[in-house]
Amino acid sequence: xxxxxxxxxxxxxxxxxxxxxxxxxxxxxxxxxxxxxxxxxxxxxxxxxxxxxxxxxxxxxxxxxxxxxxxxxxxxxxxxxxxxxxxxxxxxxxxxxxxxxxxxxxxxxxxxxxxxxxxxxxxxxxxxxxxxxxxxxxxxxxxxxxxxxxxxxxxxxxxxxxxxxxxxxxxxxxxxxxx
Amino acid sequence: xxxxxxxxxxxxxxxxxxxxxxxxxxxxxxxxxxxxxxxxxxxxxxxxxxxxxxxxxxxxxxxxxxxxxxxxxxxxxxxxxxxxxxxxxxxxxxxxxxxxxxxxxxxxxxxxxxxxxxxxxxxxxxxxxxxxxxxxxxxxxxxxxxxxxxxxxxxxxxxxxxxxxxxxxxxxxxxxxxxxxxxxxxxxxxxxxxx
Numbered sequence: 001x002x003x004x005x006x007x008x009x010x011x012x013x014x015x016x017x018x019x020x021x022x023x024x025x026x027x028x029x030x031x032x033x034x035x036x037x038x039x040x041x042x043x044x045x046x047x048x049x050x051x052x053x054x055x056x057x058x059x060x061x062x063x064x065x066x067x068x069x070x071x072x073x074x075x076x077x078x079x080x081x082x083x084x085x086x087x088x089x090x091x092x093x094x095x096x097x098x099x100x101x102x103x104x105x106x107x108x109x110x111x112x113x114x115x116x117x118x119x120x121x122x123x124x125x126x127x128x129x130x131x132x133x134x135x136x137x138x139x140x141x142x143x144x145x146x147x148x149x150x151x152x153x154x155x156x157x158x159x160x161x162x163x164x165x166x167x168x169x170x171x172x173x174x175x176x177x178x179x
Numbered sequence: 180x181x182x183x184x185x186x187x188x189x190x191x192x193x194x195x196x197x198x199x200x201x202x203x204x205x206x207x208x209x210x211x212x213x214x215x216x217x218x219x220x221x222x223x224x225x226x227x228x229x230x231x232x233x234x235x236x237x238x239x240x241x242x243x244x245x246x247x248x249x250x251x252x253x254x255x256x257x258x259x260x261x262x263x264x265x266x267x268x269x270x271x272x273x274x275x276x277x278x279x280x281x282x283x284x285x286x287x288x289x290x291x292x293x294x295x296x297x298x299x300x301x302x303x304x305x306x307x308x309x310x311x312x313x314x315x316x317x318x319x320x321x322x323x324x325x326x327x328x329x330x331x332x333x334x335x336x337x338x339x340x341x342x343x344x345x346x347x348x349x350x351x352x353x354x355x356x357x358x359x360x361x362x363x364x365x366x367x368x369x370x371x372x373x374x
Binding site: 003006007008009016017020021023024025026027028029031032034035036040041042 | 216217219221224225228229232233236237240245249252253256257260261262263264307308310311312314315330332333334335336338339340354357358361364365
């Protein structure tokens with residue numbers, strides 16, 4: 001078998017290959033006009049990685065802010081009342097000593113409570129949550145807050161890295177599998 | 180054995196070798212045409228269609244029934260036009276559309292398996308066409324890498340270097356596929372009819 005002829009049609013022709021070429025050429029591609037509908041255009045390019053990075057950062061920031069606000073809302077009123085001059089509130093925030101210590105306060109129902117029973121959506125809005133945090137819970141909340149802040153910093157760093165790498169019209173060599 | 184070697188050959192697609200073999204003229208033409216097409220010039224994409232039609236046709240002819248090939252060629256170029264923005268390296272238009280064609284052929288068989296088995300009618304309109312279809316059916320029994328390369332060489336009339344440039348395979352892989360594929364084809368044809 002003549003490899004050169006098979007490779008680039010150079011050298012001495014191989015009669016068997018020539019015969020095959022002659023027979024199979026009847027199946028050769030015959031160009032037909034390509035019909036591209038007028039309304040079809042190449043889609044606009046979008047940098048999905050960049051958008052995903054932004055979305056992830058925003059989500060993490062929102063989650064961190066939400067958690068921090070929730071934790072802060074339960075702590076600030078007690079501290080604020082305790083430190084206010086002339087306040088009748090108890091001087092120290094009410095913190096249980098251990099996970100098993102749960103204060104139970106039974107009070108007679110007031111007219112406001114009865115109204116709240118009839119309109120539970122109002123009750124939720126008017127009555128502040130009487131939540132007592134143990135020291136352990138406070139420590140856990142603070143640890144969670146620190147972790148979230150760290151995650152936020154990391155996401156921000158990654159976003160900066162993505163921005164640096166993306167750059168303007170950077171040619172990328174690797175191709176996605178399409179189709 | 181042959182299939183494993185062929186698969187390995189396909190996987191060894193050294194970009195350095197490709198860059199060395201690919202002529203700068205072809206590269207610049209592809210890049211220019213893709214840019215024109217992305218800017219909305221349909222003639223630019225039409226020229227890409229003319230340039231790469233035989234490649235897509237050959238890839239499909241090696242995998243799907245002949246009666247389906249022409250429609251699939253149109254579908255593939257239409258799809259490529261819509262997704263042209265996802266092509267990051269404009270010089271790699273050939274390997275990109277070749278991959279689309281291979282995936283579309285796989286998809287075709289997956290769908291037809293769910294519905295009805297599609298077979299080629301080997302009774303051609305004349306004797307030469309019938310004989311060509313018969314030989315093509317034998318080529319289709321060869322491993323993927325061999326049949327694609329052989330069809331591009333024997334049916335579409337492309338040379339080995341052209342096949343390498345347009346498919347993105349290394350010239351060495353194409354040469355090996357051509358040699359081994361032709362050897363197998365001759366064996367099968369010898370057993371069948373003595374050509």
